[in-house]
Amino acid sequence: MSNNVTYLLIMLSKLVGRPNAMIEVKELYHRYGKDSDFVLANLNFTIKRGEFVFIVGPSGAGKSTLLKLFIREIVPSQGSISILGQDLGTMPPKQIPYLRRSIGMVFQDFRLLEDRTAFDNIAFVLRVTGASAGEITRRTSHVLDLVGLAHKAYARVCDLSGGEQQRIGLARAIANRPALIIADEPTGNLDPDTSLEIMSLLRQINLRGTTIVVATHNREIVDRFQKRVIHLEDGRIASDEQKGVYARAL
Template sequence: MIRFYHVYQSYQKDVFALSDISFIVNPGEFIFLTGPSGAGKTTLLKLIIREEVPKKGQILVHGQNVSSIPVSKIPRLRRSIGVVFQDFKLIRTKTVFENVTFVLKTLGVDLKERRRRAHNVLKMVGLQHKTHFYPLELSGGEQQRVAVARAIVNDPALLLADEPTGNLDPDRAGEIMDLFEKINRKGTTVLVATHDRDMIQRMRKRVISLQAGRLEHDSGPQIQVEET
């Protein structure tokens, strides 16, 4: 699913946001990516979706070397990945339905099919009754659930979440993580970046810890990654 081989990323000479990162994520896993602010969590996620290219090393996603994917093929890669952000990134002038199905519409999916898929994912997150609401008419927890619905409406093989509960109270945060677990049980690989240690301990999943851009600890099976 995801393979990092001795990956380095830097934004200025000799200052590395990530340094010699190697790990493997297998299909169907649920993994927490953790570490303090500035540890490199967001950078790592950006590399997976080819928002950035590493300075050194190799990253495979679905068997493809993301660094060598032509620019014209990047949208295709991203359609197989759902992404949930801390600040929701909903379009305020569009309804819940329009936000959830925005990508489907750009892909040319007809209205009947968009309605079917939107109903299914909104029912899954408990918001099928708020299809015609606008983001500012929703609570923070509801907005994040809309963002989750949008991320999974295209049935992605991989779901990435960057501090998805950072703006939520503990009860709403728990609801979001329960949703991720439900999505994972359906077969989607889930990678959640968070610094919420209580949440990590409660859910007891595999944990990859970063510290100052280095892989500090991986609670999963110790896999030897060969030199490339």
């Protein structure tokens, strides 16, 4: 199957609503190296399209490894992960870029190009997909407007506050209209008020139908949002609750 067909299938599945599962994890085990211990063991869960899920747990619980598996940065040692019906374990390396175009990533350290403007950072993602100049300008302005930073479009990232930088990160993540957003500790470097702003933006994006997966340590946020909480401990699922709270998860 050609890369473009894969991409088309992913985009089509967004439109026709099939399959219903966004992420399917079956009997997943992962370890780094043959002689090391498993960092993830016997994971089984499904995240449906349009869901908002928190993945919580202490440092070393396997949250980051799980996110790396979702974007096919690594392949599982055993078991399977599917995103929109695509088995990531058997996916040829050439198709990985097309998978990633359907996933928006948000990072704790923002991962922006600091010497460039907010506009350039977002336009950069659209150029990767081969969008035309007009489309790039239109979509970049639109997402900057959505995150409330249209007036800072031509400010350099290094001149923006942490909260503003994360909003640019969020705008970049949604620029490609992804089916899924994966956020790794998106509020880790932000104060409580700014954290709340970012999470509210993620909730708004979720209301438009985008699936959101957030790995976090932020107890206050998890408790306040009352979404599904998957709690990992020592690489295993300790609890998986709808409308969960951080405290109950622990």
